[in-house]
Amino acid sequence: MARSYATVTWDQLHRDARTLVTKLMPHGPFRGIVAVSRGGLIPAAIVARELECRLVESVSVATYDEEERAKPHVLKPPAAAGDGAGFLIVDDLVDSGVTAGVVRDLLPRAHFACLYAKPAGQRLADTWVVEVPQETWILFPWDTAPLFVPPLAKQGSSG
Numbered sequence: 767m768a769r770s771y772a773t774v775t776w777d778q779l780h781r782d783a784r785t786l787v788t789k790l791m792p793h794g795p796f797r798g799i800v801a802v803s804r805g806g807l808i809p810a811a812i813v814a815r816e817l818e819c820r821l822v823e824s825v826s827v828a829t830y831d832e833e834e835r836a837k838p839h840v841l842k843p844p845a846a847a848g849d850g851a852g853f854l855i856v857d858d859l860v861d862s863g864v865t866a867g868v869v870r871d872l873l874p875r876a877h878f879a880c881l882y883a884k885p886a887g888q889r890l891a892d893t894w895v896v897e898v899p900q901e902t903w904i905l906f907p908w909d910t911a912p913l914f915v916p917p918l919a920k921q922g923s924s925g
Contacts, residue, residue, distance in 0.1 A: 769901040774882075776907045782881045782895045783812035789893050790817070790854065793877055797852035800825055800844045800876065802869055805858035805906065809881055813856050823847050825855075825872065827865045838868045850876025859904060860894065863887035 774782075790796075790813070798821030801810030807824065814822050826841040847853045850873025857880040860866045866887055870878060882904060883894035898904060 770899070771903050771905055772898065773905045773910060774907060779809070779881070779907060780812060783809045784816060785895050786856075786879055786881055786893065787813055787816040789895070790877075790879055793893070794854075795819075796854040796877070797821065798823060798847060798854070800847050800850070800853055800855045800869075800873060802827065802855065802857035802865065803842070806856045806880070808908070809858050810856035813854070813879075817854075819854075821846065823853075825869055827868050829865045829868075838864050840868060840872070843872060847873055847876065849874060853877070854879060856880070858882065858906060859898070860884065860887035860891045863890045866890035 796819055799810050799814050799819050801807045801822060801824045803824050803826040810822060823844045823846040825844040827838055828841055829836060829838045853873060853876040855869055855873060855876045855878045859882045860880045861884050863886055867890055870890055877892050879893040880891050882896050882898045883891050884898050884900045886900055
């Protein structure tokens with residue numbers, strides 16, 4: 767289980783996706799994008815818009831059950847991407863590298879990019895924006911919901 771948590775807001779995710787695009791532009795143009803489902807779907811949409819790329823494919827690999835790792839299983843291969851030549855793979859995070867390894871095996875000629883990278887998986891990513899400590903679990907905006915918090919004055923005295 768994670769030792770710490772980091773929350774990414776929608777605004778931060780959007781800023782980081784645009785920063786990723788600025789890093790990717792010298793490597794393009796790309797024929798298409800492969801979004802790693804599910805976490806890479808939203809970043810891939812932002813990247814596709816900023817790169818003006820219309821061909822967006824997806825690959826679905828299941829590796830987690832809640833916070834527990836499971837054996838990776840390809841649920842949907844990226845048929846339109848061939849061996850990945852000219853394609854950009856986009857994911858939200860490379861963690862241990864298990865999912866990235868499976869996707870890289872499917873698309874060995876693609877460029878792999880993600881927003882966030884942990885040390886154990888960085889070797890599999892070609893481009894990323896933010897390095898995250900290995901023990902940190904990232905809470906993405908689609909995993910969280912804003913909750914009302916009463917003012918401190920209404921919570922009673924603590925002292």
